[in-house]
Amino acid sequence: MNRGSHMVRAFDEDLRFLSSKIATMGGHAERMVSDAVRALVNSDAGLAESVIAADAVLDDAERDIDDKAVLIIARRQPMAQDLREIIGAIRISADLERVGDLGKNIAKRASAVADKSQPVRLYRGLEALADLALAQLKEVLDAYASRSVDRLVYVRDRDEQIDVMYTSMFRELLTYMMEDPRNITACTHLLFCAKNIERIGDHATNIAETIFYISTGKQMPLERPKDDEANAVIVDQPE
Amino acid sequence: MNDNAGNRQPSRWTQKLSEARQTLVAVFLVLAVMVVLEPRLLAAAIAGFLLVAGVAALARSSRWPTGKNQGLQGTSADTKELLPARLLADALDDPMVIFDREMDIVFANKAAILAFGELTPGMALPLKFRAPEMVELVARVIRDGRASLQEYHERVPIERWYQVSAAAVDRAGGLFLLAFSDRGELRRIEKMRSDFIANASHELRTPLASISGFIETLGGPARNDPAAQKKFLVIMKAQTDRMARLIDDLLSLSRLEMKPYSRPDKLVDIRDIVSGVVRSLENLATEQGISVEEHYPDGRLEVPGDRDELIQVFENLLSNAYKYAQSGKRVVVSIERRKSDGADAIAVSIQDFGQGIPREHIPRITERFYRVDVETSRVQKGTGLGLSIVKHILTRHRGKLLVESEVGKGSTFTVVLPERGDLT
Numbered sequence: 001m002n003r004g005s006h007m008v009r010a011f012d013e014d015l016r017f018l019s020s021k022i023a024t025m026g027g028h029a030e031r032m033v034s035d036a037v038r039a040l041v042n043s044d045a046g047l048a049e050s051v052i053a054a055d056a057v058l059d060d061a062e063r064d065i066d067d068k069a070v071l072i073i074a075r076r077q078p079m080a081q082d083l084r085e086i087i088g089a090i091r092i093s094a095d096l097e098r099v100g101d102l103g104k105n106i107a108k109r110a111s112a113v114a115d116k117s118q119p120v121r122l123y124r125g126l127e128a129l130a131d132l133a134l135a136q137l138k139e140v141l142d143a144y145a146s147r148s149v150d151r152l153v154y155v156r157d158r159d160e161q162i163d164v165m166y167t168s169m170f171r172e173l174l175t176y177m178m179e180d181p182r183n184i185t186a187c188t189h190l191l192f193c194a195k196n197i198e199r200i201g202d203h204a205t206n207i208a209e210t211i212f213y214i215s216t217g218k219q220m221p222l223e224r225p226k227d228d229e230a231n232a233v234i235v236d237q238p239e
Numbered sequence: 240m241n242d243n244a245g246n247r248q249p250s251r252w253t254q255k256l257s258e259a260r261q262t263l264v265a266v267f268l269v270l271a272v273m274v275v276l277e278p279r280l281l282a283a284a285i286a287g288f289l290l291v292a293g294v295a296a297l298a299r300s301s302r303w304p305t306g307k308n309q310g311l312q313g314t315s316a317d318t319k320e321l322l323p324a325r326l327l328a329d330a331l332d333d334p335m336v337i338f339d340r341e342m343d344i345v346f347a348n349k350a351a352i353l354a355f356g357e358l359t360p361g362m363a364l365p366l367k368f369r370a371p372e373m374v375e376l377v378a379r380v381i382r383d384g385r386a387s388l389q390e391y392h393e394r395v396p397i398e399r400w401y402q403v404s405a406a407a408v409d410r411a412g413g414l415f416l417l418a419f420s421d422r423g424e425l426r427r428i429e430k431m432r433s434d435f436i437a438n439a440s441h442e443l444r445t446p447l448a449s450i451s452g453f454i455e456t457l458g459g460p461a462r463n464d465p466a467a468q469k470k471f472l473v474i475m476k477a478q479t480d481r482m483a484r485l486i487d488d489l490l491s492l493s494r495l496e497m498k499p500y501s502r503p504d505k506l507v508d509i510r511d512i513v514s515g516v517v518r519s520l521e522n523l524a525t526e527q528g529i530s531v532e533e534h535y536p537d538g539r540l541e542v543p544g545d546r547d548e549l550i551q552v553f554e555n556l557l558s559n560a561y562k563y564a565q566s567g568k569r570v571v572v573s574i575e576r577r578k579s580d581g582a583d584a585i586a587v588s589i590q591d592f593g594q595g596i597p598r599e600h601i602p603r604i605t606e607r608f609y610r611v612d613v614e615t616s617r618v619q620k621g622t623g624l625g626l627s628i629v630k631h632i633l634t635r636h637r638g639k640l641l642v643e644s645e646v647g648k649g650s651t652f653t654v655v656l657p658e659r660g661d662l663t
């Protein structure tokens with residue numbers, strides 16, 4: 001291996017480009033999800049519009065990352081960790097792009113439930129669910145920044161919390177629909193929103209797995225060191 | 240050939256930092272201007288100045304230490320010049336981050352690490368502060384030499400608001416400072432007020448309506464009926480008690496909400512607290528016909544914590560077990576050491592053998608005013624705020640509440656408290 005030092009520097013620059021694009025995408029995706037949920041809860045049509053518009057940023061960034069990644073691979077033929085870094089960026093950007101789509105979809109439903117005749121409780125539940133998903137997203141993107149993998153294995157556990165919470169919301173929404181058929185349309189939208197949020201959590205888990213792979217070259221272990229907390233529901237979601 | 244930031248940092252920094260030394264005067268001027276414009280930043284500005292002075296001193300002796308314990312390895316001569324800067328920066332309550340032209344973090348004070356988690360030198364700033372307006376702020380300060388952001392808001396894991404000022408500390412060498420000042424108090428007061436109106440008015444209306452109903456009856460149909468009067472007064476007393484409890488709990492909750500992440504630092508003895516709470520609730524246990532078993536291990540069982548708040552946590556959990564799981568006749572309180580998220584922790588479990596909580600309710604019982612069965616809670620003098628208070632206190636302690644429950648068999652509430660408070 002004797003690449004000139006300017007080669008190394010140029011390659012560093014390439015990787016920097018990728019990671020800074022990921023950061024941009026991450027920041028936008030986080031913002032879109034939280035704004036979309038806020039638009040939904042507050043029936044804020046203007047905010048919903050801006051979320052829908054922001055999705056283009058993610059689409060563009062994903063394309064930039066793909067193009068750049070292909071170029072880097074072709075030009076520099078990286079190996080091992082460097083290659084993982086690049087493939088990882090492609091995978092993470094695909095997940096973030098999906099997160100953006102899901103956020104956009106939530107925003108689109110904001111106007112459909114704008115009359116807000118549904119009980120406050122439902123919106124509270126949705127917010128709590130979104131906060132769980134956002135916390136996951138933040139955790140994995142922070143891990144991408146720090147490259148520390150120790151906490152990533154717990155992301156998958158917390159994804160189960162999201163599933164439990166989603167199931168609880170699902171039942172509650174069904175109950176409302178059965179109580180009064182007039183609730184059906186709005187509740188169906190809320191149901192899809194909850195489903196979207198649950199899937200955002202899944203994408204966060206994917207990203208966790210990708211980061212683990214980038215840093216270690218291994219798949220994230222399915223079994224984690226037992227914490228005696230396996231069967232319990234961790235009640236620590238922000239309100 | 241990896242993008243190993245750590246390896247190429249030192250020389251670049253050393254160079255930059257020695258440039259920094261030559262521009263200390265300029266730095267001082269910049270900071271002085273900042274202070275004039277924003278008096279709240281005085282402390283940050285002084286620390287920033289001393290920090291640059293300190294690292295410049297280090298650069299002069301060209302002994303830039305690598306690795307984690309930067310700044311603590313110099314000779315005593317360096318140490319004298321260097322330590323006060325870092326110590327000062329670390330003593331600040333306000334988060335402060337210094338970064339370079341490449342947007343890589345050079346230094347973050349303790350408050351910053353406490354507030355935002357890992358911020359290691361060499362980490363790219365925009366990877367950590369990803370919010371579009373923050374990225375923009377950083378780009379702007381590099382371009383213009385100063386910039387500020389009225390509001391930086393983080394929603395998870397704890398909701399926080401900051402005003403952020405950014406300034407070039409040393410434009411030639413390319414060092415920049417981000418100073419955060421907490422705006423959370425204001426926002427939390429606003430939020431609390433609207434929450435209070437939304438929740439409390441609703442909760443207070445029921446007892447209030449009942450009392451006013453009885454007042455009418457006392458003045459009308461029951462005017463000449465002493466027996467009925469006596470009965471109604473008892474009920475009215477119960478209703479005012481309920482309102483008083485509600486207000487007490489709401490006040491506790493709002494006090495906690497005002498300081499959600501100021502972390503307790505005194506060590507407290509968990510065994511002491513838990514057994515104390517069991518003693519203090521002996522009457523309730525007897526009243527409900529419940530026998531209590533206690534299992535505590537030997538040895539040191541200390542965590543960083545606030546004694547009064549932890550007492551409140553265990554009082555709430557234990558009284559819930561006595562009230563809602565009466566049918567089990569037995570409650571087991573135990574303490575054990577365990578690992579939680581990979582760190583040493585102490586777990587306190589309160590296990591009952593009552594009717595349990597249906598699974599779909601579990602994730603939601605810490606929400607304000609959420610009860611599985613409103614009527615039972617009311618009969619048991621509940622407010623629906625107990626577990627919400629518990630959750631807030633545990634958040635502050637970086638702790639967790641785990642709930643396992645099976646309908647018909649009982650529930651176990653476990654409080655997990657990290658043994659070391661400095662872990663995020």
Ligand SMILES: Nc1ncnc2c1ncn2[C@@H]1O[C@H](COP(=O)(O)OP(=O)(O)O)[C@@H](O)[C@H]1O
Nearest residue numbers: 559560563610611612616621622623624625626
């Ligand atoms: N040990 C328990 N067993 C069964 N249900 C419980 C238990 N602890 C709490 N709950 C349920 O959780 C709800 C919320 O508890 P909490 O926040 O303490 O409010 P409160 O006790 O004032 O009603 C209770 O109303 C009850 O339905």
Ligand SMILES: [Mg+2]
Nearest residue numbers: 559621625626
């Ligand atoms: Mg209670």
